[in-house]
Amino acid sequence: DVQLVESGGGVVQPGGSLRLSCAASGFDFDDFAMHWVRQAPGKGLEWVSLINGGGFSTFYADFLKGRFIISRDNSKNSLSLQMSNLRTEDTALYFCAKDRLRYSSGGSPESWGQGTLVTVSP
Amino acid sequence: AVQMTQSPSSLSASVGDTVSITCRPSAVIGNALAWYQQKPNSAPKLLIYATSSLQRGVPSRFSGSSSGGDFTLTISSLHPEDFATYYCLQDSTFPFTFGQGTRVEI
Numbered sequence: 001d002v003q004l005v006e007s008g009g010g011v012v013q014p015g016g017s018l019r020l021s022c023a024a025s026g027f028d029f030d031d032f033a034m035h036w037v038r039q040a041p042g043k044g045l046e047w048v049s050l051i052n053g054g055g056f057s058t059f060y061a062d063f064l065k066g067r068f069i070i071s072r073d074n075s076k077n078s079l080s081l082q083m084s085n086l087r088t089e090d091t092a093l094y095f096c097a098k099d100r101l102r103y104s105s106g107g108s109p110e111s112w113g114q115g116t117l118v119t120v121s122p
Numbered sequence: 123a124v125q126m127t128q129s130p131s132s133l134s135a136s137v138g139d140t141v142s143i144t145c146r147p148s149a150v151i152g153n154a155l156a157w158y159q160q161k162p163n164s165a166p167k168l169l170i171y172a173t174s175s176l177q178r179g180v181p182s183r184f185s186g187s188s189s190g191g192d193f194t195l196t197i198s199s200l201h202p203e204d205f206a207t208y209y210c211l212q213d214s215t216f217p218f219t220f221g222q223g224t225r226v227e228i
Binding site (some may be wrong): 112 | 123152154156158160165166167168172177179209211213216218219220221222223
């Protein structure tokens with residue numbers, strides 16, 4: 001079974017940095033694009049970023065303005081999100097998700113982790 | 123970015139009712155539209171992909187369609203476990219974008 005486990009969340013001050021990780025198992029990790037999606041407390045889902053299976057194509061939400069970097073280590077079945085210059089509005093539960101299609105450059109997120117909470121507060 | 127306008131934001135229904143939720147994209151997205159269900163304190167669950175394809179394991183009372191550029195999720199004969207929040211997602215053009223969500227309440 002597909003398993004995705006996020007970690008690295010916590011409390012950080014505005015302007016600070018945080019690195020999220022997602023440990024993947026149960027599927028051929030390097031065959032699938034991976035997503036980050038976030039959800040602020042009591043709010044809707046917000047797509048954040050995607051990286052393709054090989055790790056050489058990345059895409060980001062417009063609102064990030066270069067503050068986040070997605071990466072992956074296929075030798076460790078691991079996905080990361082390096083977040084810098086954090087703002088209070090980045091406070092959210094961050095989910096990693098596996099794409100539905102093998103070898104796709106990006107499609108519907110299919111399997112999701114349970115998320116890791118990031119709180120940006122003075 | 124393609125904006126997804128989802129409606130209604132909430133609706134009240136009873137067990138056995140049929141309900142529909144609509145998403146309208148701000149640009150052409152082909153058939154690249156997915157629907158998700160989310161229950162409190164849980165991760166989203168993929169219901170429908172490519173407008174009308176049912177994800178394996180999802181009951182057939184869930185269906186998706188499109189007409190005139192609008193996309194619709196229909197839940198036929200609501201079950202008690204269907205009361206949740208539903209989101210559309212366009213995965214045609216980066217950045218991908220979600221609708222605002224529809225809360226289906228009893």
